Amino acid sequence: MRTAVHTSVRRGATGAALAALVLGGGAVACSQGTDQSPEMSPAAAVAKAAKNTDDITSLHYRMAGTVPEEGKVTAEASMSMKPLAMSMKMTAADSGTDGPVEMRLVDGAMYIGGGAQAAKEMDGKSWIKFDMSALGADNGMNADQLGGGEADKNPAAESTFLTGSKNVKKVGTETVEGVKTTHYKGSITLAGLRKTLKGEKKATREQREKSLEQYEKMGLDGFTMDAWIDGESRTKQFRMRGTADKGPLDMTVTFLDYNKPVTVKAPPAKDTADLAEMMKGAQAG
Template identity: 75%
Template sequence: MKSSVNNAVRRRATGAALVALVLGGGAVGCSKGAAQESPALTPAAAVAKAAKKTEDITSLRYRMTGKVPGEGRVSGEAAMSMKPLAMSMKMTAEDQATDGPVEIRLVGKAMYIGAGAEAAKEMNGKSWIKFDMSALGADKNLNADQLGGGQADKNPATESTFLTGSKNVKKVGTETVAGVRTTHYKGTVTLAEFRKSLQGRDKATREKREKALDQYSKMGIDAITMDMWIDGADHTKQFRMRGAADKGPLDMTVTFLEFNKPVTVTAPPAKDTVDLAEMMKGAQQG
């Protein structure tokens, strides 16, 4: 049973985890009003100002769509609170044969993944699998980083700061995104350029941004083309990231619907949940 459940969970979780990994970073912003730009504010300064505002995020809700390397087209919606840490994400892998959207919930130090109908057959009808993020690692085939848990504690504002390392940020024009007037900026940045731009930053900021950078290095991405749509309150309303990875193209667009609003995520009912650690411990003892 252990092997079949592991395989079912891995198929369900991998695509969602990659999205969570990519979107464990992001930008944030959602305010109404016309896009306004100071005559003295250069494109680079506007992007830097928006990046600075991401440091004050406490929660956000967003939707995403695009392509993930090795997984194909994905779409979904998520909500996340930074303090206390909690996340709820529903994701659909459109190019893969699955039995419905994958749902991930992060509550405290536990991550729950909706196992789907096939895995539920192997778990006496239970449809959720619980992963203790502080205890995972004993099973090399199902560890926290593979399932996206290694990215779960990141402030999902980090990737929006990548464009601050670009040397060719340009203003594209003004556009309406989800009913909000924004200013569209675009540029390219190599990972080496962004890493260099972190020199002189405070230790906490530098470490957080370097951690986000590392995930792209592991994908084999050397450079990122980025579009940002910034609203009149200097928040990033939407961003798009594109890059060439070892397993195919990365092309993700994230649109922010709310931020700094209450986010509540609850654990699935215990009667519908299997604890992976207990299940594996029982299998080992058996």
């Protein structure tokens, strides 16, 4: 049973960990905005969009691309910041699962759903629950290993990284998801980004530092970044590309909605296996 648990958790955790790659920063928009003012410099436009992330309370977004070691990934998610809750469905081409992996974060617990395949391995239970505060190193598997340590990242923070570019430029105007935007691009180093964190608010700084650590673990020193900003100075979409020690990174995040109510419910108890209890039982045995 322990082997099956670890196998299922590992597969589900792939989706959870991948979510961390983009849970970290950016501005969003869904309005039919107009193009950026030609009088605004690229650096000023990017800085203004970054500032507008402060009023974001919830997100609905889509991500697609390639992640080091995991290959091609697609996902769609909704999350609220206060109270912290998230629901995500993700498909990783190399995960070995028979369909999307679903992850829910609600009331301080993370739930990873593996569908019918997980149910076959866990006595009919298709969901695994773990309380991030209950798991620790003594259990042989902790929340960080399962991706739980990254689940509280805010995907409205990473696209602000373009403010760390010293060569940001305007590429042109484009329509993204029916919204008129101005396309900006620049190159960024992780070392340079760290320097920009010094003047940020504590909460903002901590969120961005988490994301930087994730990229450092990949062996990424820097990347190029594109951002599509609408006429209300909110980023509609951003793309990050770079070459890490563990493979290429090429991820695009498109914001579909924001500041709308987000409701996340825990899966039915009858379909859920509590990982903390299972680990305790295995240790007692």
